[in-house]
Amino acid sequence: MGYSAVEVAGRSAGVLLVAADDRAKASHAAQESTLRGRWSDLAQVRHRDGRIIDVRLCVSSLSGQDGLEWWVVCATDKALLPAWPAKATVAEPLLATLPPPSRLPIGVDIRDTHLRCIRVNDTQGSMDGIPLPKRLGRRLTEAAPGTEAETLEAVMHQVLESGDPAINVDYQAFLPANVRSNHILTASYVRLDDAQGRALGVCVVSVDVTESRRARERLAILGEASRRIGTTLDVMQTGQELADLAVPFLADYATVDLAECVSLGEKPLAHLCPQGGHIPVFRRAGLASIHPGTPESLTARGGPVFVLPTSPFTGALRSGKSHFEPMLDASKGTWLDHHDAARAEKLREHAMHSLMVVPIRARGAVLGVAVFVRTEDPRPFEEDDLLLAEELVSWAALALDNARQYVRERSAALALRRLLLPHRATGGSAADVAWRYLPTDSHHGIGGDWFDVIPLSGTRIALVVGDVVGHGINAAAKTGQLRTATRTLADMDMPPDEVLSRLDEQVIRLTEAEADPRHPATTTMAATCLYAVYDPVTRTCTMARAGHPPPAIIDPYGHVTFPDLPTGAPLGIGLVPFESVTVELAEGSVLALYTDGLIEARDQDISAGMNRLRAALARPDLTLDDLCSSTVDTVQAKSPGDDATLLLARTRSLRADQVASWRFPSDPAVVGRARTLATRQLTQWGLENLAESTELIVSELFTNAIIHGNSDRTVGLRLIRHEMLTCEVSDASHSHPLVRHPRTTDEHGRGLFLVTQLSHRWGIRHIPDGKLVWADQQLPASA
Structure with missing residues (x-):
């Protein structure tokens, strides 16, 4: 009303009423009221600032000291009052507001201030399972004892005390223990007040929300x-x-x-x-x-x-x-x-x-x-x-x-991959080898990584690591095609750069053969490859790469370097020629070939992976197999998106007393001298039982070199004792001799035929200034 307590205490409350009729009715009601009497009505009161406010007055008499009458007067904003008649009894206006039960699609349960049920419709009983005779006149905890009822009754107490409604409270239907049901009801609790603002009870409105x-x-x-x-x-x-x-x-x-x-x-x-x-x-x-x-x-x-x-x-x-x-x-x-x-x-x-x-x-x-x-x-x-x-x-x-x-x-891809990867690869007299191949995780499938260790003539070995783009059985099949082609080219003793050039042509041809004429651009077979040849006689390694990461070289003291090797384009692109680089390796050096799956991570630059690899390889104290395992465990990404392959080769070199070489003028007269020197060397090695066959091989190869070679150049002879006895004859000619099957009347053409019969295998390879023909013989078991 805008007045302080000091301003109004002791004054007649009637001065606040605007209308004279309201003042008269208030005075009359007060005079006729008995002890504990009540009176309520609508009235208008004036705010101190002159505003008129519509209120409902609720007046109750109290017993005062010394027999004096005291009154409690409550004024409530008219807009907040229920529409029930002010002078009705407590129960009648409440019950009169409920329509017949059949008209209500929801359950209604009305409880008094003691939370006893005083009225309920049939819908409520059918939903929550408490029959009418068991419900009326009882509290919920009496009708359906249990924790669920205690929880809901606590909600009703809170609503009754605070006057704040509780909306959408879920609970399960109250059914006997032997009846299993999962019906879910949601209830809203609202306090009911009379016209004087006194609490009459709680109204509970429930809806079955099981289906929803x-x-x-x-x-x-x-x-x-x-x-x-x-x-x-x-x-x-x-x-x-x-x-x-x-x-x-x-x-x-x-x-x-x-x-x-x-x-x-x-x-x-x-x-x-x-x-x-x-x-x-x-x-x-x-x-x-x-x-x-x-x-x-x-x-x-x-x-x-x-x-x-x-x-x-x-x-x-x-x-x-x-x-x-x-x-x-x-x-x-x-x-x-x-x-x-x-x-x-x-x-x-x-x-x-x-x-x-x-x-x-x-x-x-x-x-x-x-x-x-x-x-x-x-x-x-x-x-x-x-x-x-x-x-x-x-x-x-x-x-x-x-x-x-x-x-x-x-x-199927793993089985194919197991068939394609070497099972008992060995570096022979040239190197000790170790490798690890780790397929990618299950989200990507088997990738296209592959590697090989290929024995070459003259105790040399070829080390190969490659990676075909893609995953699954198709990538595995393409890997098999490349590995077969690489072994074929290696058997032809081509230098690394030429091997990669031929592989590049092969990949292009395979791509063209598989291409869909309607969509030629959708068929691709890109691959990367690193091909290296190590010679234990000269301790040199010749390498070339096609878009592949460079190899790592670990010297006997554990220092790791990455040689400056031209990158080259991936196979199947056909853009630029490939280049070979030759480096000399100290005996006991380790050559590490790997695929990008070992060093690449999505969240890091490739240089970070190479630095990790460098640190992991710098362990000269480990055996080759242990170094391979520890490197893979240290370097590989936690969640690889590609296969990871690591191939290590610790180089060996042949002792001086395992190799003998001579140069002769291109003259038929020196053939006998070459045979004599070869026989003398075999005697020093304790291989006298191979002297006769070696003399014939030297004689035939020398004769071919002199007849078909350049008479102005010299002819070379080299004997190598390793797992085999290798005889090599080199000349300045680039023509390849052919094996013939001579008739009985022919006077020539039996040379290479004899070499084939006497040797375990033989072959021809190009050298920078001509060609070299070699023949291997198996050593005696006692050698």
Whole structure:
């Protein structure tokens, strides 16, 4: 009203009333009122600033000291008052506002200030399960004792005391213990006041929201399924993801059993039928329970599952239809009792009372079966639960079949890769070798990395590492084509730059052969490669690369360098010629060849990976195999997106007493001298039993070199004793001699034919100033 207490205390309240009639009515009511009398009416009062305010006055008499009358006067803004008549009794206006129960689609429960039910409509009783005789005149905790009722009654107390409504409070229907239901109600609580603002009680308005909540929960679970099922291409992991999602959203206990052929990536079953009188093997891929350790299960995850021919599991698999048993009463005996006592005991021990068995099928094939069970949740499964379970299983089935097909392709790619990679690669007399090949993670599939160690003539070896762009079985097949072509070119003893040039041409031809005439630009076969040849006689290594990371050289003291080697374009581009670089290596040096999957990371520059590699390789104290393992463990990215390959070769060199070489003028008269020197050297090596065959080989090769070579140049002879005895004759001619099969009347053409018969193998290779013909002979077992 704008007045302070000091200004109005002791003055007549009537001076605040605007109308004279209001002052007269107030005076009259006060004079006629008895002790504890009440009076209320609408009136207008004047604010100190002159404004008129419409209010409802509520006046109650009190007993004062010394017999004086005291009054409590409350003024309330008219706009905030209920529309009930001011002079009505407490119950009548409240009850008069309720229409007949049949007209209300919602439940209404009215309680007094002691929270006793004084009126309720039939809808409320049908929703929450408390009958009318049990409800009227009683509090909720008396009609339906339990924690749920205590919680709701506490809400009513709060509303009654504060006057603030409580909106949309969820609770379960009150049903007998032997009746299982999952009906959900939502209630709003509002305090009821009389015209004088006194609390009359609480009005409870309830709505059954079971269906809407179920629909919302189903959508939420299906949304979770799209995020949580099929995160990997692993069938066992996908099965576990389905079980984890089902518990506890849908069931208390869930299992996912898959046909063994699915986990192996093999062709799935078209339909379930006994094989040799037995059900095919199933394995437990998923297992989840509300209890730690899944005590309900007889089979651990990954273990074989015993499937009864007469069980609902087998029936669901055969028919393709779900088995639905909402009331599974273990006390009356089940199909398990006479066939599987252990499972029957588990069923009773954990009070399994509701069961759903859903077959897992995709693209017309049987993959397995999912089982959902309720134990502690008293509600039985309903038809809506079965529909949800089938939707979840359908989602998982597609993910499982995709994973199965991936496993099948990955297994084929791995098998092909294992056939393509060297199994017992050896560096012979030239080097000790060690390698590691790590396929990429399951998200990307097998990549196109490959490597090889190829023995060459004259104790040399070729070290090769390459990477075909792409993943999967196609990349593995292309890798096989490149490896075969590389070995063929290596057998022709071409220098590294020429090998890469020929490989480049081969890749271009393969790409053109596979190209789709309608979309030629969509077919590509780009690849990178590093090809190195090490000669233990000269301790030199000649290298060339095609878009591949450079090799690392570790000297005997652990210093790591990356040689300045021209990058070259990747194979299949055909842009620039390749260049070779020759470096001399100290004996005991390590040559490291690798692919970019070992050093590349998405969040780092490639130089960071090369620095990590440099630090990891600087370990001269480790054996070659240990160095290979520790380097891969240290350098490889945590989540590689590509294969990683590392090939290490610790070089050797031949001693001076293992090599003998001479130069002779191009004159037939020196052939005898060459034979004599060769025989003398074999005697020093204790290889006298090879003297005769070696003399014939030297004689024939020398004769060919003198006849077909340049008479102005010298002819070279070199003998190398290693795992073989190698005889090399070099001249200045670039023409290749051919093996002929001479007739009995021919006087010439038997030279190389004899060399072929006398040697283990022979060949020809180009050298900078001509050609070199070599022949290997096996050493005696005692040598």
